[in-house]
Amino acid sequence: MSDEKPAEQIRTRIWLEEPEPDNPFATRAAYCHGYDVYGAMLGQARWVEMLYLLFRGDAPTPAQSELLEAVAVALANPGPRDPSVHAAMCGGVGGSTAAASLIAALAVGAGQLSGGRELLLSMEAWHSCGMDLDAWQRRMTAPGDDTASIWPTPEHPPGFDPHGVTTTTIVKQTIACLAAMSTGPRLPWLEENLSSLEAAAGCPLAMSGVAAAAFSDLGFSPEQGEMLFLLLRLPGAAAHALEQWKYGHKKFPFFKIELESDSEEVK
Amino acid sequence: MNGPELLQQHADCLKSRMGGCFPGERAVFRGHDLHVELKDMDWVELYVFGITGRRFTREQLRLMHAIWVYTSYPDARIWNNRVAALAGSARSTGTLGVAAALAVSEASIYGRGIDIKAVEFIITTRKELDNGAELADCVQKELKKHRGIAGFGRPLASGDERIAPIMALARSLGLDQGPHLRLAFTVNEFLLSGRWRLGMNFGAIAAALGADLGLSTREYYLFVFPAFLAGMPPCFIESAQQPEGTLFPLSCGHILYEGAQKRAWNPSQSKP
Numbered sequence: 161m162s163d164e165k166p167a168e169q170i171r172t173r174i175w176l177e178e179p180e181p182d183n184p185f186a187t188r189a190a191y192c193h194g195y196d197v198y199g200a201m202l203g204q205a206r207w208v209e210m211l212y213l214l215f216r217g218d219a220p221t222p223a224q225s226e227l228l229e230a231v232a233v234a235l236a237n238p239g240p241r242d243p244s245v246h247a248a249m250c251g252g253v254g255g256s257t258a259a260a261s262l263i264a265a266l267a268v269g270a271g272q273l274s275g276g277r278e279l280l281l282s283m284e285a286w287h288s289c290g291m292d293l294d295a296w297q298r299r300m301t302a303p304g305d306d307t308a309s310i311w312p313t314p315e316h317p318p319g320f321d322p323h324g325v326t327t328t329t330i331v332k333q334t335i336a337c338l339a340a341m342s343t344g345p346r347l348p349w350l351e352e353n354l355s356s357l358e359a360a361a362g363c364p365l366a367m368s369g370v371a372a373a374a375f376s377d378l379g380f381s382p383e384q385g386e387m388l389f390l391l392l393r394l395p396g397a398a399a400h401a402l403e404q405w406k407y408g409h410k411k412f413p414f415f416k417i418e419l420e421s422d423s424e425e426v427k
Numbered sequence: 428m429n430g431p432e433l434l435q436q437h438a439d440c441l442k443s444r445m446g447g448c449f450p451g452e453r454a455v456f457r458g459h460d461l462h463v464e465l466k467d468m469d470w471v472e473l474y475v476f477g478i479t480g481r482r483f484t485r486e487q488l489r490l491m492h493a494i495w496v497y498t499s500y501p502d503a504r505i506w507n508n509r510v511a512a513l514a515g516s517a518r519s520t521g522t523l524g525v526a527a528a529l530a531v532s533e534a535s536i537y538g539r540g541i542d543i544k545a546v547e548f549i550i551t552t553r554k555e556l557d558n559g560a561e562l563a564d565c566v567q568k569e570l571k572k573h574r575g576i577a578g579f580g581r582p583l584a585s586g587d588e589r590i591a592p593i594m595a596l597a598r599s600l601g602l603d604q605g606p607h608l609r610l611a612f613t614v615n616e617f618l619l620s621g622r623w624r625l626g627m628n629f630g631a632i633a634a635a636l637g638a639d640l641g642l643s644t645r646e647y648y649l650f651v652f653p654a655f656l657a658g659m660p661p662c663f664i665e666s667a668q669q670p671e672g673t674l675f676p677l678s679c680g681h682i683l684y685e686g687a688q689k690r691a692w693n694p695s696q697s698k699p
Contacts, residue, residue: 164682166678166680166681169680169681169682169683170561170681170683171683171685172675172682172683172684172685172686173684173685173686173687174686175682175684175686176682176684176686177679177682178679179678179679179680184678184679184680185676185677185678185679187679191684193686193687194686194687194688194689194690195690195691195692196689196692201692203617204692205692217489217686219692219693224662244522257520257522257523259519259523260522260523260526263523263526263527263530267530270458307544307572307573308543308544308546308547309540309543309544310533310539310540310543310648320455322429323429323430323431323433323434324430325430325431331472353638384570413439415439415440415441416439416440416441416443417440417442417443417447418440418442418443419443419444419446419447419455419458420442420443420444
């Protein structure tokens with residue numbers, strides 16, 4: 161086989177692979193941002209350290225690892241009422257492929273209501289407003305962006321629950337836990353100013369809003385936060401999809417239907 | 428009504444104007460019995476009826492077919508098609524590969540992300556011109572807002588081989604004189620006469636034709652969803668027929684590493 165440099169190459173700052181001497185397509189050693197993954201990290205590094213390293217390019221501090229681990233636990237299972245998990249269960253109950261169930265969870269959980277897009281928009285708000293309450297209030301009352309996009313026009317302030325009444329206990333518990341572990345200023349500020357922010361938003365904070373503050377404190381960009389949010393919510397979707405396959409379709413809701421018009425006029 | 432009351436009102440029941448399935452009896456599609464009233468529709472006609480609730484002429488449907496036909500390239504190098512092909516090579520399923528390839532087609536620099544901006548620009552600009560605006564101002568505003576105009580300019584290439592055949596067909600069908608299509612050509616002339624070097628591509632033409640067919644921005648966005656679809660199964664099939672793992676195999680030498688130097692993992696950073 162030729163040792164010539166290939167004509168086409170993929171550029172990366174993340175990953176270096178060294179080949180086995182007998183096979184350029186087989187890996188002898190892999191380095192993630194300079195760290196020997198299988199020779200040094202394996203058995204030593206935690207999953208969240210690897211996660212942080214992949215996105216941020218440097219190993220996290222112990223405090224950052226603890227915070228990311230706590231966020232990952234908080235997000236791991238949105239529960240079967242969540243639309244993304246519901247979608248995954250629709251895959252699982254019919255015996256769709258594992259990937260299809262996860263794709264369903266990702267697609268439904270990508271949106272602007274408790275999804276990845278909401279997380280991104282919420283992080284953009286954190287990056288823009290920081291800890292300036294007036295800036296938050298101005299942003300929430302400003303007219304929305306009317307640029308045509310594959311995404312629909314936002315219908316509520318990102319990171320808040322448009323159907324909520326008061327801050328849920330689990331959101332309060334998550335804020336309290338994460339704020340106490342915080343590696344940045346946003347989580348403590350969020351805890352302190354929660355009522356003012358919710359008054360400006362006109363609805364209570366959602367879990368996505370807490371995650372957005374945590375990811376911002378961890379130094380992630382909105383785009384990185386969106387990816388992490390999608391990723392970290394998949395375990396619950398996967399488990400619930402598998403569970404519904406075991407239960408069987410006769411125990412899964414099909415719901416009744418009411419046709420509002422049985423003879424829509426053809427225009 | 429809002430909050431939990433609103434959610435409660437919608438619990439356990441689907442209220443739909445779109446349709447429903449009554450197993451063993453009938454299927455209702457936008458108020459019509461699918462197997463009686465709509466049984467003779469061709470697939471594109473049904474698809475567009477599902478999006479709009481409207482019926483289209485034979486000529487209009489012919490044009491819609493062509494918009495899809497002319498954008499289906501079975502070239503596995505193209506990023507979205509490559510996903511379908513990689514699925515075949517990695518011995519995944521055809522549905523997963525093609526579904527992922529279609530999802531990938533909702534991209535920022537091509538596909539659905541451009542389509543929706545292109546049709547929005549052409550519809551909005553036409554309205555603004557009708558209200559007395561100047562074309563130069565509309566173009567400048569769009570360029571300032573997006574640093575480009577969707578449907579004008581094309582990654583990887585300059586000319587667009589799809590324009591001549593779609594325009595020839597539109598002419599033969601008598602569908603080449605719509606106001607949005609004429610506007611697209613006017614914008615093209617304006618841009619080419621300036622310093623922008625943004626030649627019109629198929630995205631602008633198709634968007635203008637769609638707008639002239641009466642499709643709204645959101646209707647057009649959904650209409651073009653399968654635009655690249657027909658090119659994807661061939662990519663999947665061919666790679667699935669080749670020895671596994673042989674589509675664009677990457678050796679370690681294919682990876683050009685530009686990151687941090689090798690460094691020691693600090694045990695103090697790790698879990699005790």
